Every structure is written in structure tokens, then in C-alpha cells.
Amino acid sequence: MDAKLEQDIRAEFEPQIRACAHPQELVVHLLRAIQREHGWVPDEGVELAARLLGLQPIQVEEVATFYDKIYRRPVGRRVIHVCDSICCWSRGEQEIRAHLEARLGIRLGETTPDGVFTLLPTCCLGACGRAPAMQVGFRLYGELTPDRVDRILDEERRAAGQGDPP
Amino acid sequence: MPTLTIDEREVSVPAGASVLEAAEALGITVPHFCYHKALGAVGACRLCAVEIQAGPQHGLRMACLVEARDGMVVSTTAPAATGMRRAVIEYLMLNHPHDCPVCDEGGECQLQDMTVAGGHGVRRYRGKKRTFPNQELGPFVEQEMNRCIQCYRCVRTYRDYAGGHDFGVLGVRQRVAYGRFRPGRLESPYSGNLVDVCPTGVFTDKTVRFRARVWDMQCAPSVCPHCSLGCATWPWARYRELLRVSGREGPRTNGFFLCDRGRFGSGHANHPDRPRTPRLDGRELGWPEALEALRERLTKLTWAHGPGAVGLLTSGRASLESARALGLLGQALGGAPVVCEPHPRRDRAVRALVAELGQLGRDQEDVRQSDCLLLAGLDPEGEAPMLALAARQAVRRGARAAVWDPRPDRLPFPARRIARLPEALLEALARPDGRAPDGLEAAERESYAETRAALQAAERPVLLGGADLLGPRGVRLLLAAARALSRPGRACGLSLALPGPDSFGGALLCPDGPDADELLAGIEAGRVRALVCLEADPLSEHPDPARVAAALGRLELLVVLDHLPTASAARAHAVLPTTAAAEMDGAFVNHAGRLQGFARVYSAGLPIRVTGQGAHPPREFRPDTPGELPQPGWAVLAALAGEPVELGELRAELARSEPRLAGLAGLVAGGPGVQLALEPSARERPDTPAEPGVAEGELALLSVEALFGSEPLSARAAPVAGVASEDALALCPADAARLGLGEGEPARLRSALGEAVLPVRLAPGLAPGFALVQRRFGGPLEGFAPGGGPIACRIEKGGAR
Numbered sequence: 001m002d003a004k005l006e007q008d009i010r011a012e013f014e015p016q017i018r019a020c021a022h023p024q025e026l027v028v029h030l031l032r033a034i035q036r037e038h039g040w041v042p043d044e045g046v047e048l049a050a051r052l053l054g055l056q057p058i059q060v061e062e063v064a065t066f067y068d069k070i071y072r073r074p075v076g077r078r079v080i081h082v083c084d085s086i087c088c089w090s091r092g093e094q095e096i097r098a099h100l101e102a103r104l105g106i107r108l109g110e111t112t113p114d115g116v117f118t119l120l121p122t123c124c125l126g127a128c129g130r131a132p133a134m135q136v137g138f139r140l141y142g143e144l145t146p147d148r149v150d151r152i153l154d155e156e157r158r159a160a161g162q163g164d165p166p
Numbered sequence: 167m168p169t170l171t172i173d174e175r176e177v178s179v180p181a182g183a184s185v186l187e188a189a190e191a192l193g194i195t196v197p198h199f200c201y202h203k204a205l206g207a208v209g210a211c212r213l214c215a216v217e218i219q220a221g222p223q224h225g226l227r228m229a230c231l232v233e234a235r236d237g238m239v240v241s242t243t244a245p246a247a248t249g250m251r252r253a254v255i256e257y258l259m260l261n262h263p264h265d266c267p268v269c270d271e272g273g274e275c276q277l278q279d280m281t282v283a284g285g286h287g288v289r290r291y292r293g294k295k296r297t298f299p300n301q302e303l304g305p306f307v308e309q310e311m312n313r314c315i316q317c318y319r320c321v322r323t324y325r326d327y328a329g330g331h332d333f334g335v336l337g338v339r340q341r342v343a344y345g346r347f348r349p350g351r352l353e354s355p356y357s358g359n360l361v362d363v364c365p366t367g368v369f370t371d372k373t374v375r376f377r378a379r380v381w382d383m384q385c386a387p388s389v390c391p392h393c394s395l396g397c398a399t400w401p402w403a404r405y406r407e408l409l410r411v412s413g414r415e416g417p418r419t420n421g422f423f424l425c426d427r428g429r430f431g432s433g434h435a436n437h438p439d440r441p442r443t444p445r446l447d448g449r450e451l452g453w454p455e456a457l458e459a460l461r462e463r464l465t466k467l468t469w470a471h472g473p474g475a476v477g478l479l480t481s482g483r484a485s486l487e488s489a490r491a492l493g494l495l496g497q498a499l500g501g502a503p504v505v506c507e508p509h510p511r512r513d514r515a516v517r518a519l520v521a522e523l524g525q526l527g528r529d530q531e532d533v534r535q536s537d538c539l540l541l542a543g544l545d546p547e548g549e550a551p552m553l554a555l556a557a558r559q560a561v562r563r564g565a566r567a568a569v570w571d572p573r574p575d576r577l578p579f580p581a582r583r584i585a586r587l588p589e590a591l592l593e594a595l596a597r598p599d600g601r602a603p604d605g606l607e608a609a610e611r612e613s614y615a616e617t618r619a620a621l622q623a624a625e626r627p628v629l630l631g632g633a634d635l636l637g638p639r640g641v642r643l644l645l646a647a648a649r650a651l652s653r654p655g656r657a658c659g660l661s662l663a664l665p666g667p668d669s670f671g672g673a674l675l676c677p678d679g680p681d682a683d684e685l686l687a688g689i690e691a692g693r694v695r696a697l698v699c700l701e702a703d704p705l706s707e708h709p710d711p712a713r714v715a716a717a718l719g720r721l722e723l724l725v726v727l728d729h730l731p732t733a734s735a736a737r738a739h740a741v742l743p744t745t746a747a748a749e750m751d752g753a754f755v756n757h758a759g760r761l762q763g764f765a766r767v768y769s770a771g772l773p774i775r776v777t778g779q780g781a782h783p784p785r786e787f788r789p790d791t792p793g794e795l796p797q798p799g800w801a802v803l804a805a806l807a808g809e810p811v812e813l814g815e816l817r818a819e820l821a822r823s824e825p826r827l828a829g830l831a832g833l834v835a836g837g838p839g840v841q842l843a844l845e846p847s848a849r850e851r852p853d854t855p856a857e858p859g860v861a862e863g864e865l866a867l868l869s870v871e872a873l874f875g876s877e878p879l880s881a882r883a884a885p886v887a888g889v890a891s892e893d894a895l896a897l898c899p900a901d902a903a904r905l906g907l908g909e910g911e912p913a914r915l916r917s918a919l920g921e922a923v924l925p926v927r928l929a930p931g932l933a934p935g936f937a938l939v940q941r942r943f944g945g946p947l948e949g950f951a952p953g954g955g956p957i958a959c960r961i962e963k964g965g966a967r
Contacts, residue, residue: 043347043348046347056331056332057347057348058331058332058333058334058346059334061334061347062334062335062336065336065337065338065341066337066338067338067506068338070634091341123339
């Protein structure tokens with residue numbers, strides 16, 4: 001994490017923190033801002049958030065490790081969260097996951113060599129009615145089939161190549 | 167008091183008790199993990215299922231979460247309850263490694279017990295177990311995260327109960343783990359409690375890793391000797407080596423927990439240089455010869471020069487019975503008086519407390535239950551670590567806390583602070599009109615007035631203090647303030663940290679003796695020709711070590727009874743080895759006037775680890791045990807007086823001669839002890855003169871105790887030696903800037919305690935005008951005996967370290 005990022009985050013959040021009766025509320029916002037700028041949240045990011053909010057690093061880390069969409073390790077430019085909870089499982093999640101792994105050449109928890117995709121499991125995206133589902137970056141995709149997955153991957157890879165935000 | 171039926175037996179319990187506690191009252195243990203008496207219930211482990219068959223709730227419930235109600239009918243053995251428990255224990259065991267044979271918890275593991283109790287024997291799960299990397303947590307606590315069953319006891323203890331801030335719970339679902347943000351030593355002074363509260367082997371005592379199984383060790387109820395609070399402990403020994411200490415339930419004192427000094431400081435009993443054989447003029451002797459020779463010399467000196475020719479010095483480390491036996495030796499020698507503490511100001515402070523305390527003494531439990539606390543001149547982390555934990559519990563329940571102290575605030579709870587010496591404030595508090603002292607700033611005046619009003623309005627106020635900073639005058643002012651804040655039917659209590667575990671008892675036995683300065687004057691004048699030191703080390707504990715060294719050099723006979731290799735023992739003509747607290751039966755009177763007994767855990771002897779040098783012990787036949795000669799201090803002294811006694815006889819004599827100690831007769835080790843029936847002394851209260859102030863241009867030096875390394879017992883314990891803080895001179899940033907000193911730069915400190923060159927540490931919390939050092943054995947600050955209060959010092963830049 002460079003000094004510029006720290007300055008930007010500080011400038012963005014200091015007014016909010018001053019206006020907030022319980023700055024602890026802003027933990028997730030801060031972590032997401034760091035992640036937006038840096039791609040993931042390094043240890044220094046946790047410590048920066050703690051410093052800004054007047055907390056201990058462990059208190060920030062507790063929140064950071066609770067949410068599976070805060071990344072505490074480097075990830076690709078697009079993180080795929082494929083749902084493995086019961087509705088998706090009952091509607092072919094295993095097939096979709098196997099297809100994703102085969103197409104990307106990686107297993108759960110890994111990142112493609114070109115740095116575009118990271119594949120992670122997640123427990124429920126709130127899209128049970130459209131199972132099986134996955135989320136890529138901030139976009140939710142339901143009623144997945146292997147063909148649809150291929151189209152989504154192509155589209156996301158293209159967007160990532162253009163530098164579009166996830 | 168609701169009355170309910172559990173397993174067809176009726177029981178009445180206090181309102182608010184849970185079904186689990188009600189069952190416990192009947193002797194029925196409902197299996198559980200997350201519930202802990204001191205931590206309460208959270209319902210995290212789901213193990214304590216019972217069936218409620220009649221009452222406001224019905225069906226399967228968590229016994230720890232359901233309040234016991236009148237007319238409830240509960241079954242702990244219904245098939246639904248036992249089935250649920252069996253299922254839960256099977257889930258909890260899914261990921262648990264089968265490493266019991268190499269786990270230090272094995273044999274004292276609640277998970278083992280509960281697995282058996284829950285009826286789970288055969289593993290059905292065939293999947294992969296989740297695993298974690300472990301964290302390095304410093305020299306005291308070993309982590310093995312895979313064994314975790316997510317009961318949250320550790321984080322509830324470390325953070326909620328003890329106020330630690332570097333330990334937490336990470337992850338979610340199956341990945342829940344407990345630890346620090348980065349690997350490193352757990353910073354809390356109460357970190358060792360993780361070992362006690364963890365129901366399985368995630369947190370174990372690193373200092374005794376792979377050393378012994380619980381059934382291989384000897385153990386007995388004991389009382390912690392590392393400060394004056396008298397916390398309840400279980401010391402554990404194996405093969406004549408004191409291995410570890412764990413917390414024992416002390417409802418009036420520590421509750422369940424211990425500080426890290428008390429837990430990890432026990433290694434002094436295994437110190438390789440500890441005196442183990444009587445020694446006279448450089449020769450090792452057996453007991454009969456040594457005692458005979460010494461008795462003859464002491465008697466001759468008394469005959470030739472009168473009873474005043476022998477000085478007797480004890481300290482707060484000696485047990486009550488040993489202190490009494492020293493008094494009896496004095497009587498046998500024709501009336502030689504006893505000096506209670508090697509530090510005269512500490513001595514006078516303790517005697518002032520004992521003379522006037524009456525029924526105002528308050529134990530840790532009273533502090534926990536208090537609704538308003540004032541900490542005046544107390545640094546609990548150094549003087550009485552568990553007192554801070556007790557005060558924290560009061561604050562967690564809503565008590566107000568105020569601190570009057572110039573030292574940086576290291577308390578595990580928020581408090582209103584006036585960063586000044588407490589004397590003038592206490593004097594004002596003790597006055598009927600309570601008007602704030604002159605010289606306060608507006609905010610301080612307001613804070614003072616608020617604290618005074620809160621203390622007056624409170625139902626259970628307690629004043630806490632430390633004898634080391636307050637000194638005799640401060641102690642009397644604290645007592646006067648407590649009396650001024652008391653009214654009929656509602657007393658304001660007092661809890662004063664004293665130097666040693668039996669400082670109170672020692673002063674109770676000799677309220678009027680001379681102090682160490684009078685003793686030294688006697689030696690210097692040639693009146694005192696022999697000195698007997700009972701577990702006292704004047705060379706390290708008196709504020710003027712050079713004067714002590716010169717005086718000891720004049721003595722014809724210096725006899726030291728001790729189990730520590732002290733500086734004074736090294737200079738003695740005769741060293742008589744005594745037993746450590748874990749090696750004897752005895753009693754201490756704690757800081758609040760509670761008499762508590764402790765039992766012998768093991769017999770003193772050279773550890774087999776030493777005699778066998780790491781291998782099998784030597785295969786030689788001998789009728790004795792190597793290193794078995796140390797005897798309890800009282801037994802040595804009684805023999806020296808020519809009147810050997812049994813402990814029971816000595817106690818009976820003590821109970822007869824000192825009615826306040828009548829409780830000794832029925833004292834049981836491991837019991838709650840006896841609160842002494844103390845009456846405030848009827849004598850006129852002496853007007854203690856104010857201590858000399860500090861001149862312009864000088865700083866007031868405070869030499870205080872640190873958590874580790876200052877207190878004579880734990881300072882000689884191997885596990886603690888590595889964690890004592892660096893020697894440093896703390897200054898507030900403004901003073902440091904004025905002196906041209908920056909963080910880490912060397913400064914030369916000159917004071918009546920001695921000279922030292924130390925690195926400067928900037929301490930923003932320290933009041934301006936003060937300099938702070940922590941005494942540490944084995945470093946340049948060894949001679950800076952704590953207990954002297956603020957003294958003048960000069961600080962200048964530089965000097966080679």
C-alpha cells in the first residue's frame with residue numbers, strides 16, 4: 001500500500017469519521033474503499049483502518065475476516081463467488097463449479113495466471129429463486145448453465161481487459 | 167428463591183440462577199463448555215441440553231440460558247436431552263484432532279470428559295478436518311488451533327473479563343479461530359488465564375510443555391506469594407520441581423483467575439543457586455551442628471551485651487507462623503525486637519494500616535461488587551495485578567472509577583484521572599467540609615468534587631491505594647478519608663496493596679517494633695552485633711544499599727534464613743535454607759486482613775531434572791533425598807530458640823497469645839479463610855509529618871514495581887526472566903524536551919537511591935515534574951528499591967551506558 005492511497009483514504013473518510021458518533025460503524029466502508037483502490041486489503045490496510053477509527057487492529061481484522069467479500073489476500077481483477085448452499089446445490093451447483101474450474105484451469109481459492117479471475121465458494125447470495133447462482137465482482141448471475149457461464153466469463157474477461165470496474 | 171425439581175429432586179436456588187446452576191447445587195453436572203461461572207452463559211456450544219417437562223418453557227432447552235423458575239420440572243436424563251448432547255458432542259468432535267497422547271491438556275481436558283459423558287465413542291465422520299496455522303503467542307501460552315471447539319471462553323476472558331485488546335475471534339463458520347492480529351507475545355498481564363479457561367488443548371502452558379501429565383503431579387491448595395492479595399492457587403510439582411501454577415476458585419479473593427506474575431513466577435523454588443544446605447562461615451553443615459553453633463553464638467552475644475545485641479528482621483514474604491517464631495526467638499534471647507520490613511517507609515505504612523484498619527478492609531470480591539472506586543496512588547499492574555481486574559469487573563457493572571496518581575494510566579478500565587500525587591487530595595477528602603485543595607486547575611477541581619460526591623452517594627464505595635507510593639502519611643490520610651466517607655450502616659471500604667503476602671500478618675504481630683533505620687543505627691553505633699534475617703533481603707530492599715552494606719560489614723554475625731539466593735544471603739556468615747510457600751504448610755494474612763492457610767504441595771528437594779542432569783536419576787542408594795534440608799522458617803527459628811515445636815502447637819500458641827488470630831485454630835488450607843476481627847487501635851493517631859518535597863529544578867523520582875522482574879520471587883523465575891521490560895527512565899515529553907532528551911537517548915539519573923545511566927522513554931501519561939523507573943533485579947536499577955515514594959533526583963544528558 002503506498003502513501004498516496006493512505007492520503008486518499010484519509011481525505012475521503014476523515015469528515016465522515018468526525019461526523020459519526022460510533023466510528024466503528026464505518027469499518028466495512030473503510031475496508032471496501034481500501035479494497036476498491038488496492039484490489040484487496042493488506043495488513044497495512046487493516047492497521048490504517050484501525051488507526052483512522054481509533055480501534056485495535058484485531059477489532060478491524062475480526063470484521064475483515066468475517067465477511068467473505070473482504071479479501072485479505074491478493075485476488076484477481078474479477079472475483080467469482082460461486083454459491084454452494086443448498087438451493088444452488090440441489091439445482092446443479094456442482095456441475096457449474098466443475099465447469100468453472102475446467103474453463104479457468106484453476107480450483108477453488110486460486111487465481112488464473114493472467115490475474116483476471118479468482119474463484120471462491122460462497123454460502124448463499126440471496127438468489128435462491130434463480131439457483132444456481134454466482135456473483136462476479138458486483139454482478140449477480142442466476143439460472144446458470146455451462147453455456148451461460150462461458151458467455152459471462154468472456155464478457156467479464158473483456159470488461160476486465162478494458163479496465164472496467166468490477 | 168424459586169424451587170424446582172431436577173431429576174426428581176427438589177432444589178431451591180437464588181432468583182436469577184440458571185437451570186444449569188440449579189442442577190449444580192444438587193451435584194448434577196450438566197455437560198457444558200461455554201458456560202463458566204465467572205463469564206456467564208452465551209449458549210454457544212449447545213451442549214447443556216435438558217428437557218423441561220413443566221414450567222414456563224417446555225421441551226429441549228439449553229440449561230445455561232434458562233432461568234430457574236418456581237415449579238419447573240427438569241430432566242437431565244430424558245432421551246431427548248441425552249440424544250441432543252450425544253449429537254452435539256459428535257459435531258464438536260468432527261474436526262478435533264486425535265492427538266490426545268501428545269496434547270498437554272490430556273487428562274485434565276473438559277472435552278475428553280464431556281465426550282465420554284456425552285456417550286460419543288466411535289467416529290462416523292469420514293470427511294476432511296479443517297485445519298489452521300498456529301500463532302506464536304510469546305513465552306507463556308502455546309496455541310494449537312486445530313483443537314478448538316469454538317466455545318468463545320478465551321475471548322470472553324481475555325477481552326471482556328480482563329480488558330485485553332490484542333486478542334480476538336477471526337473468521338466465520340467453520341473457520342472461526344482465536345488469536346492476535348500478528349503473531350507476538352500476548353500483551354495482557356492476565357494472558358495465562360487462557361490456559362485455565364480453554365476447555366481443551368488450544369491454549370496450554372508453554373512453560374511446562376510436554377513435562378508432565380496431571381496425574382503425575384503433586385498439588386495442594388495454596389495462596390499466591392507474589393503480592394499481598396492472597397489469590398487462591400493450585401501449584402503443581404513433579405519430581406521435586408515446582409512446574410506450574412493454575413487458578414483455584416477463591417470466591418472472596420481472585421474469583422477464578424490469576425495474573426501472569428502469580429502463574430508464571432513460581433520458578434524461584436527451582437532456582438539452581440537457591441540455598442539448600444545450612445552454611446556457617448563458608449562451611450556446609452548438618453542442621454544439628456549449624457543450629458547448635460548459632461545458638462551458642464547468639465546466646466553468648468546476648469549474655470555479653472544484652473538482648474539488644476541481636477537484631478531480628480523479617481519481611482512480608484515470611485509466613486505468619488515464621489514471623490511468630492522470629493518473635494519467640496527474640497523472647498528467648500531476652501527480648502530482642504522484630505523489624506517487619508527491610509524498607510522502613512514500607513514498614514511504617516503497613517503498621518499504620520494494620521493499626522487503624524478495623525473492619526474497613528476490602529477483599530477483591532468487595533471491589534468487584536463496589537459501585538464507586540477511587541484509586542489513590544495505586545499502580546495495580548506492579549503492586550497487585552489482580553486488583554485492577556477486580557476493579558474492572560466493578561466498572562463493567564456500572565461502577566464509577568477515579569484515579570489520583572501521577573503515573574501513566576495502565577488500567578484495564580476507563581477512569582476519571584487527576585495526574586497528581588494523591589496526598590493533598592486525600593487530605594481534602596478527609597476534611598469534614600471536603601473543600602478541594604489549593605493549586606488545582608479548574609477541571610481538576612471539578613473532577614475532585616464529582617469524585618467526592620460520587621463516593622458519598624455510593625452504596626458500596628471502596629478506596630484503593632498502594633503502600634509504596636502513599637507511605638505512612640498517605641495511608642493514614644486514606645484511612646481518614648475512608649472514615650470521613652463512612653456513616654452509620656454504610657462504611658466506605660479500603661483496599662491497600664502491601665509489599666508482601668504476609669506484610670499484614672507481620673505488622674499485626676509486632677505493631678511497635680523499631681524500623682530498619684533504627685536497626686541500622688543500632689548496628690552503626692555498635693549496639694547491635696548480630697542480625698537474623700528471616701526471608702528478608704535488606705541489601706536489595708532498603709532504600710540505601712550502601713548504608714546497609716557498610717552496616718552488615720560491621721556485624722559479628724549475620725544469619726540469613728531464606729529460600730532465595732539473595733544479595734544479603736551471599737554476604738551472610740550463616741545461611742539457613744528455608745522452604746518456599748509451596749513446600750510447607752502455613753498461613754498468610756492478606757492486604758484486607760483475611761487469614762488464609764496454604765498446604766504443602768511437595769517436599770523440598772533437588773529436582774530430579776538436576777540430579778539426573780536430564781537423564782535417568784543416579785542409581786545410587788541413599789537414605790535421604792538430595793537437597794531435602796530446607797525447613798520451614800518457623801521450624802528453623804524454633805530450633806534456633808532451643809524449643810522445637812510442631813506447626814499445630816505454634817498455631818495454638820499464636821491463637822492464644824493474639825486473640826485476633828483465634829481463627830488459626832480451625833484454619834483449613836483451601837477454605838475461604840477467616841476475616842480477622844480487627845479493632846482500630848485505641849491509641850491516639852500520630853500526626854505523621856509530611857515528607858520532604860522536591861526542590862525547584864529537580865524532578866520527583868518514583869521507583870516502582872513492574873509486573874515482572876521487580877518482585878523478589880518472580881524475578882528469580884526462569885520463564886519470567888525473558889519478559890521483564892527494558893530498564894528505562896520514563897519522562898513526560900515536556901520535561902524530556904526541557905532536558906534536551908529524546909526517546910531512547912541515554913540520561914544519567916542521580917538520586918539518593920543511586921546512580922544509573924538509562925535510555926529515556928517518553929511517557930505522555932506521566933505528570934510533569936516526575937521521573938519514573940521500574941526496579942528490576944539483575945540490572946542497573948536493582949538497588950532502586952520501591953517503596954520510597956517520590957524522592958528528589960537530578961537528570962542530565964548523556965553518559966556511557
